[in-house]
Amino acid sequence: MRCEAGITTRLALVVVIVDTYGDLKARNRGRIERGAKRVRAVFAGEVVADTTRPLLVWEVPYFPTYYLPREDVRTDLFVPTGRTRRSRQRGVGTVSHLRVGDKEAVDAVTEYPDSEVEILRDHVRLAWSAMDTWFEEDEEVYTHPRDPYVRVDVLASSRHVRVVVDGVTVAETRSPRLLFETNLPVRYYLPKIDVRLDLLEPSDTITHCPYKGQAEYWSVRVNGKLVEDLVWTYRAPLRESEPIAGYVAFPQERAEVYVDGVLDRG
Template identity: 55%
Template structure:
């Protein structure tokens, strides 16, 4: 059952998830629940709230003071100590929240924990939104990508990635890319739907276009059709001869 409340003029939505969720810190299970809540706060993606009964209370250390949220009210703060790891202020409890569904739940700061699992699969960045969708489709559109007036990629067999709420992304084979212009980058990002991306910069003449190319070596099943392909951003992208909006 979905719950919602409007606080500070903005809606907050909570709905139960059927997934088993586990949270780890310092090699110990901090929380293990079959009844997590997905809560959409002020972000465009949800966060997990865990029933207090499914949290190892022995690992929580009350902190002094509270944290104030315009949307959710006052939160009691806890540090989390598990094994040799200490995560200060990493758990919060909105015991008097205007959204009643949250009052017997704990929220953990995502990056303060060592690992999160949905069922037996580790997840990254944030929970997957059950209302978001990814489709990867083969296409015969003619895609050409320019940087600094130089064509750096051109393909007549791209794969188009459609992701809820985001612009279409055009993925192309390395065989269709001027790989001689690519400069390895140390940048790495994570996506809960697509996996871990590595980046390259592109050198055109005397200019270095930093971190404009990325690729996912391995992906979750829903995105496996883009594994090993390259995508560009902050580049001039022409599809069937038409310049696309920048993104």
């Protein structure tokens, strides 16, 4: 729970005020806020944007994207395409490539110079995945900007957690670490000593999370069947998730996870 002073401060920055207690989609529809972090985007070895005045724009309900003041972006690297893209909320956007030397990020730049949302008119959207690296202050951030309304808590627990795959118990512990992340199911991270490591096969899959860092995966082979990328771990998680370092998780959506004897369906 945030204190009243914190809520007052946050609302002062909200461009579109919505019902805090509505569902997630309604809550974030049209939300735009001023950010306070220094944000940098790097492409082809060049810092192509560097600002301390970013906007957080919720184009989708689940996480924001950055819009950066035009004067803090290397607009000399823009290559206009003459094409546009339309947004119901933001209007008609002009599309450009971003070119550094012989490298080009195709359609990576969108601007809304005539948007009905006035604050967006002098801002630039750089496609997140088109950039090589993004930084918030001096820390690299992955996948998308961190949502200021998302919290991650990792708690030690003595609950009995048992994981079953195709009728086989592949993990069982009474010392899990429970990860609570806003708007997501509880994840149960188990110590490796309590996992049937003989059933795990390494995978080449790697994913990133802006709150936890880089995840590595294993597949599970039971009853002659291979269940691909079922298990993940964070060897060196980001600061707020450090307690899960080296622990492994099985998603309730793909395995049977029993907590104190009750099946958790996520």
